[in-house]
Amino acid sequence: MTRWAVNGYLVIFFAYMFLPLIFMIVAAFNEPGIPQAIPFKGLTFHWFGELFDNAQIWAAVVNSLIIGAGVVALAITLGLSGALLLTRLKTRGRTLLYGILVSPLLTPGIILGISTLVFWNNLGVPGGLVLAILAQATFISAYCMLLFMARLQRFDHDLEEAALDLGASHRQVFWKITLPFLRPTIFTAAVLAFLQSFENFNTTVFAIGGETTLTIQLASMARLSLTPEVNALAVIFIILTVIAAVAIEVKRRAEKAQEERRIEAAKRADAELAAGLEGRLNGPEALQPQAAQ
Template sequence: MSNVQSISGQAASYNQRFYQPTWLQRLSDRLPRIGFALYMLLFFTYLMLPLGILAAATFNSSSFPTITPWLGTTLQWVDAMFKDTQMWTALGKSLLIAAGVIAISLPVGTAAALILTSLHGRSRNFLYALMVSPLLTPGVVIGIATLLFWRKTGISGGLFLTILAQSSFIISFVMLMIAARLQRFDRTMEDAALSLGASRAYVFRRILLPYLRPSLLAASCIAFLQSFENYNTTLFVRGTETPLTIFIAAKVRAGLTPAVNALGLTMMILTIGGAIGWEIARRRKRS
């Protein structure tokens, strides 16, 4: 027995000695991690480089938003941003439209998600296809169709029509996010509450709504962003109103100034600051 153990020990030491991984083998083992790190570096560079150029152009003395040539550091475009009343009016209209879109798309999308998760078979597939179809429709088509439909009632355009047109496809985003959350909902809690005499409204208010709160918040953010940045649909239904996206597009044609960059930098700072504050509050709540 001891001879067998000694022979196996000698064989193991022999293998460790003569079959150690070569540098090529070690490189091949590390190659996936190196490739992933390189991919993430390129990905974040692709995302952040335009934002960095936008921020840097805010402080260039050039009257055109560029960083080359660098004509000197200045804060005049930040001052011009605060003095541009047309820009702030356009921003206020975009915020008002986004608030209206959230007010419509959140309850309608939530109701559609609740109905979708309660159906089965062909009726479920039909409702899903019906609600998702606006996402597959070009924004130009949605804008023109909305304008032609409501023009028959005497409404030719404006903030009201813009809110309705944007809500027609943003509801689909809300529905998908809420439905994804409902897929993990434990229906036994709802059945237990109903069996103990609770009403449907009470179950929704005290059980289902708290469970959906994270998805409702995320869906509100997505709805806000989709509305705030929308251009194709808004262009056809805005009427005489000028939201921020239309204002910036007009500035590009007439002559863009770095004051718009200053507004973009301000929004970036507020967004990043809000995200950091939210993460800090979430971690403190967990701890």
Template sequence: MNKPQLSQKRPSWQLMLTLLMFGFMYLPILVLAFYSFNESRYSAGWGGFSLRWYKSLFNDSRILAALQDSLTVAIGAVAVSAVLGTLMAVGLARYEFFGKGLYRGVSYLPLIIPDIAIAVATLVFLASFAIPLSLWTVIAAHIVFCLAYIALVVSTRLAGLNPHLEEAALDLGANPRQAFVQVLMPELMPAVISGCLLAFVLSMDDFLISSFTAGGGTNTLPMEIFSRVRTGVKPDINALSVVLILASGTIAFIAEYIRFRSSQRRLNQ
């Protein structure tokens, strides 16, 4: 008789804990979104509802230039990392070679090393070879961590695939290139796309590595935001933050949807 009562009481504290957790995570975002519609120039007081800061945001030449730099860095880093990360994941999963365990550990180090350590190490490396800082050095630095994230996602997908797919294709007359392109890559493509979307969001949001490796004239969006909030958070920064949150959430949703559809298709096969 007591068991039903216990089962009725348990969800109450679980629900409270869940609501508290989500409130802790998302209440600041809701407050940020609320004040992005503030008519007042100062975030401390409410001056009425207005879209002026969103209109001002899309007419701000500095913000648009910083957005262009961020997109250039993210797209360039993800494009290179998609190729290298996929090849690295396939090589680690399908082939045996001397030092494989060590290479695997080193390849995934950027996932656990703090960003500040990667930023300082990259800066020291560039200075040692007298490489001038520019937009290209930022792209090269972003490839380091984008590569690891894409390789990790692709490796997870490879772990769930039949390891004899390529062998079956070779037995049926395909050459190694055809087996890789026509058999293995279609199975890996959802993971590659998901990894690219994840790496794209991380690259767009990065501040530390970009600020350490950017040269004169290079100003990514997080760097521009930081330069403005040092004197106080204005409503236009609130509006920009809301736009970035919505864009990141949309990309994350797309990546999760692709992963879900891939999992469903694999279960139905």
């Protein structure tokens, strides 16, 4: 009974996850001018051609990529700085500072967008891509900071102290010890920051001024005239996502295999060294059979 319940749950779960994607993909190749998978009236690639001819969508995609790259650079820098500060701060104000730094996560995106626009407009910065980057980075950097703090909880600070005792500068310690330890988290935080930026709507719509991003463009199309071009774009994104996931998995397995080979080589070297030491301790008589072999 339990097995049937688990299997039924898995079927419902995967249907809930993947059926909308399947219908969306089918609609991208269906002839009608509105997104629909049923009834299927004929296979066509017309909507992909319409998509590639739509200059507004591709301009929005470019803007989203520019904003995403800017947010990654800013959020990684701010998040890493905040994490290093909080993990090394031992005063009573650490809890208060932590609450201040993570507070943007609890603030509605609309409030962040409006407050960013008002503040930077008073300083002469108009709405646009730069302001959108600043607005998004206010809360995305907090996500990155939490990731870095979780990683730094497992960091052995004695390594830094030993390097400093041996004459290394603080810059050398950071680049040679701390940063290599944080490298996997930097990649994870960068991916998270980019995805958060790419799909953001509430904060961006108030800060971007007369420009537009892909999310804003799709929202406008959904209100006015939604066509299967959107489905065609989604198919392209799905393909790119699958390619990226496969590439990352292949890279991960290659690194794992390389690490296993390194461990095996180290074990063989240790075994050979132990055998050599044992032969020397037992004297020349023990080495003669080995030489004969």
